Amino acid sequence: MPVLERDDAHIWRRRTTGQSLVRWFGWLLGVAVFVYCWQLISESTTWFFVWDAPRIANDIWTRATPPKWDYITQLGRPIWDTLNIATLGTIIALILAVPVAFLAARNTTPSALFIRPIALLVIVSTRSINSLIWALLLIAIIGPGVFAGVIAIAIRSIGFCAKLLYEAIEEIDHSQVEAITATGASRWQVMAYGIVPQILPAFAGIAVFRWDINIRESTVLGLVGAGGIGLQLSASLNVLAWPQVSLILIVILVAVMISEWVSAKVRGAII
Amino acid sequence: MSHRELDDMLGKGWRKPAFVKNAWLRWALSVGFVAYLIAAFLTIDVDWGRVYEGLDRGWAFVLAFTSPDFISRWGDIWSGLLESIVMTVAASVVGILISIPIGLGAARNIAPLPVYIVCRGIVAISRALQEIIVAILLVAIFGFGPLAGFLTLSFATIGFLSKLLAEDIEAMDKVQAEAIKASGARWMQWINYGVQPQVMPRLVGLSMYRIDINFRESAILGLVGAGGIGATLNTAFDRYEYDTAAAILILIIGIVMALEYLSGIIRARVQ
Numbered sequence: 001m002p003v004l005e006r007d008d009a010h011i012w013r014r015r016t017t018g019q020s021l022v023r024w025f026g027w028l029l030g031v032a033v034f035v036y037c038w039q040l041i042s043e044s045t046t047w048f049f050v051w052d053a054p055r056i057a058n059d060i061w062t063r064a065t066p067p068k069w070d071y072i073t074q075l076g077r078p079i080w081d082t083l084n085i086a087t088l089g090t091i092i093a094l095i096l097a098v099p100v101a102f103l104a105a106r107n108t109t110p111s112a113l114f115i116r117p118i119a120l121l122v123i124v125s126t127r128s129i130n131s132l133i134w135a136l137l138l139i140a141i142i143g144p145g146v147f148a149g150v151i152a153i154a155i156r157s158i159g160f161c162a163k164l165l166y167e168a169i170e171e172i173d174h175s176q177v178e179a180i181t182a183t184g185a186s187r188w189q190v191m192a193y194g195i196v197p198q199i200l201p202a203f204a205g206i207a208v209f210r211w212d213i214n215i216r217e218s219t220v221l222g223l224v225g226a227g228g229i230g231l232q233l234s235a236s237l238n239v240l241a242w243p244q245v246s247l248i249l250i251v252i253l254v255a256v257m258i259s260e261w262v263s264a265k266v267r268g269a270i271i
Numbered sequence: 272m273s274h275r276e277l278d279d280m281l282g283k284g285w286r287k288p289a290f291v292k293n294a295w296l297r298w299a300l301s302v303g304f305v306a307y308l309i310a311a312f313l314t315i316d317v318d319w320g321r322v323y324e325g326l327d328r329g330w331a332f333v334l335a336f337t338s339p340d341f342i343s344r345w346g347d348i349w350s351g352l353l354e355s356i357v358m359t360v361a362a363s364v365v366g367i368l369i370s371i372p373i374g375l376g377a378a379r380n381i382a383p384l385p386v387y388i389v390c391r392g393i394v395a396i397s398r399a400l401q402e403i404i405v406a407i408l409l410v411a412i413f414g415f416g417p418l419a420g421f422l423t424l425s426f427a428t429i430g431f432l433s434k435l436l437a438e439d440i441e442a443m444d445k446v447q448a449e450a451i452k453a454s455g456a457r458w459m460q461w462i463n464y465g466v467q468p469q470v471m472p473r474l475v476g477l478s479m480y481r482i483d484i485n486f487r488e489s490a491i492l493g494l495v496g497a498g499g500i501g502a503t504l505n506t507a508f509d510r511y512e513y514d515t516a517a518a519i520l521i522l523i524i525g526i527v528m529a530l531e532y533l534s535g536i537i538r539a540r541v542q
Contacts, residue, residue: 142322249404
């Protein structure tokens with residue numbers, strides 16, 4: 001314990017001089033980095049627009065209220081498309097995520113040396129790229145539309161679902177697996193009766209959790225042309241139809257809240 | 272399991288218990304699910320000819336990953352990437368600083384009711400709005416550039432971090448906080464010595480996780496003009512320069528992986 005001696009008195013201190021110097025330099029470095037970053041942002045900002053922002057915000061608000069309520073008749077189909085993108089995307093992602101998760105989990109992978117790194121690479125690369133970027137890419141490849149949205153959501157979700165699932169597989173109780181093995185079960189039977197029942201609740205929870213996130217993400221996929229309600233949003237934004245924009249934002253908010261409520265209910269029922 | 276139940280089961284073959292116990296609910300769920308799937312597939316019109324034509328381009332893109340082109344657009348890539356990193360750093364710092372008081376206010380066991388309601392309201396608004404939608408509105412208000420992206424990410428950080436921090440504070444050990452209070456500590460001292468040490472490890476972990484998310488999100492904000500690498504990526508896709516796009520994606524994946532690795536080390540050290 002560092003003690004400072006001054007005038008024959010021992011004063012307790014939390015850190016030694018060296019430790020506090022290191023900390024002090026750490027903070028100095030952090031502050032310097034932040035100031036530098038702020039300077040870069042400030043350089044590429046037109047400050048006149050920022051000072052003008054309250055007036056613009058007020059202007060947009062007066063244009064956007066009240067929402068154009070009768071526009072909602074045209075939103076039925078986009079909402080249905082959004083729901084389909086999220087649901088079908090989640091289902092496809094789950095179908096693809098299960099084998100990836102089994103290949104990535106330490107206790108079920110056939111080869112820890114070759115196959116596991118590949119599975120982990122699939123998980124990391126699909127997870128670290130946003131669904132909007134996948135949608136951009138898929139639109140360039142297979143053309144705009146709902147299908148591109150479904151695939152984009154599916155690819156983005158593989159990594160997420162597989163990661164959570166393989167962590168659940170690694171945490172299973174081994175004695176059950178051993179018990180099934182002891183009865184003379186084959187590899188697949190061990191899988192079906194020893195491992196799957198243990199991860200089924202986690203699987204259902206992950207599915208609903210990801211579905212909830214996917215509803216959120218699929219509402220904006222239309223901004224790049226991948227179908228759903230975002231298409232209407234970007235069309236309304238492009239013609240500066242602010243009353244329609246505000247109605248669409250309200251609809252998106254309600255959809256997100258409903259999906260969150262459903263997912264909370266279902267997860268509550270499972271756990 | 273009672274004797275009677277065991278007697279009933281005697282002499283019958285074992286069957287796997289169903290995941291949903293109630294038979295009626297099980298059947299209703301599966302029938303409804305199949306009906307939904309049929310409806311969803313009928314309303315998605317996939318232009319298979321277009322998909323087939325696109326497969327060549329898709330393959331070209333996959334091949335581009337084997338020969339990514341970092342050189343010819345390096346200037347654009349570097350400025351975009353730097354802007355993304357700068358936005359991430361600045362927004363994470365500001366977001367974390369603001370979310371600590373809001374997180375304190377949103378914990379029911381610390382804050383009085385009026386403060387609690389206000390803070391929970393801020394958290395709910397911030398969580399309900401998607402980053403990209405916030406970015407669209409802020410770009411309309413503040414003009415193009417990284418300032419809008421910075422504000423978007425800070426706003427999103429507040430919702431995420433405050434909510435999880437508040438939940439952690441609500442779940443903390445009351446005894447320690449009371450002991451500090453009993454020693455006659457002022458409010459600030461009470462927070463500083465009674466609450467902060469309990470939630471600090473989790474706060475550090477969550478902050479690292481949020482920095483990771485902020486970087487991933489900063490990669491798409493450019494699509495709506497809020498600065499960052501997204502604009503460069505979008506241009507690369509639009510010009511069908513797959514090798515440049517592949518280079519950008521590889522850089523994003525690499526940085527996300529590095530961040531995840533780093534946050535893993537830091538989280539292991541503080542916990």
